[in-house]
Amino acid sequence: MQTTLVTVVPRIDSIQQKWSPPAFATNSRRTGLKQSIKQTKLTREKTASIGERERERERASERESASMANANDEKPLRKIAEAFKDLSNTLNSQTLDVGVVDLELAPFSRACSLVSPLFGCLGIAFKFAEMDYVAKVDDLAESSKSIATLQKLVDLDIKENCVRKSGSHTRNLLRVKRGLDMVRVLFERIIAMEGNSLKDPASKAYAQVFAPYHGWAIRKAVAAGMYALPTKAQLLKKLNEDETAARIQMQSYVAMSAPVILYIEKLFLSRELGTDW
Incomplete structure (x- = not known):
């Protein structure tokens, strides 16, 4: 008997399956x-x-x-000198007689505001002066919106009987006048000084102008602060001036502020108010 071998060959497509990567590999690629x-x-x-x-x-x-x-x-000294030159010319073009000339409050307060940074440049010794001066100049500037001249400002306070009251415009004007005078004396001393220390000119300017109206505690504090004053070179650097130009501008302020200060003093005396208060 003959045996026939039959080889069964399965269809390739029945065993050949399309390969696909595991699910975890796909997720990994997506995450990446x-x-x-x-x-x-x-x-x-x-x-x-x-x-x-x-x-x-x-x-x-x-x-x-x-x-x-x-x-x-910016040239602070130059601006100050020019502003007070304008005020001085206004007074000198007429007379210092308060019965004849009446200084306008607005340009006066603007000129005074230019002086404010000088106190800040002097350090802690004059910090009290800076704060007090700035506040009072601001009051005068605000008042200039409704009051035209220095005379009218003083006369209104006289009428309202508040000249010597704290915060009155007249009282503030007197304090501003002292601030201008202190800077004038300081500049005079700096112009005449030798060396680089400001202690002597600043101490003498304070003693001459402010000290008579200050109590012991303030005088003591100012004296201590004098040791923290900048040198002359440091002051000029803050003011953005060389020594030659600074001297010229300081001399100009000394000359031009004098008639303005004198005018205010005469204004007070003409109203019999005095200035030692």
């Missing part, structure tokens, strides 16, 4: 892709942020340069 996209986005944002900071630094540098340029253009 998301992280890559996220990292790219963060990198772009970081780069943009760095660029913006760089641009901001450039803008800040430009603003600082502009500010320094403006500061170099």
Whole structure:
């Protein structure tokens, strides 16, 4: 008997299956892709942020340069000297007789406001003077919106019987006058001084103008503060002036402020108010 071998060959497509990666591998690739996209986005944002900071630094540098340029253009002493020259010319063009000339309050208060930074430049010794002076000049500037002249300002307080009351315009005017006088004496002393220390000229200016009206505690505090004064060189640097130019402007202020101070004194005396209070 003959045996026939039959080989059964299965269809290839029945056993050949399309291979697909495990599910965990697919998920891993997706996660990696998301992280890559996220990292790219963060990198772009970081780069943009760095660029913006760089641009901001450039803008800040430009603003600082502009500010320094403006500061170099500022000449406080020159502005003060010019303002008081204008006031002095107004008085000298007429007379110091308070019955004839009447000094306008607005330009006067503006000129006085230019003096304010000088007290700040002198440090802690004159901090009290700076605060007091600035507050009183501000009051005069505000008053100038409704009161035209110094005479009218004083006469209104006389009418209201409040001349010597704390905060009155007339009282503030007297304190401002002393501030102007203190700076005048200080400049005189600086012009005449030798060396670099401001202790002697500042001490003498304070003793001559302010000390008679201050109590022991304030005088003691000022005396202690004199050791913290800037040197003359430091003061001139703060004022953006060299010594030669500063001397000229100081001399101008000394000369031009004198008739203004004298006019105020005459105004008080003409109203029998006195100035020693």
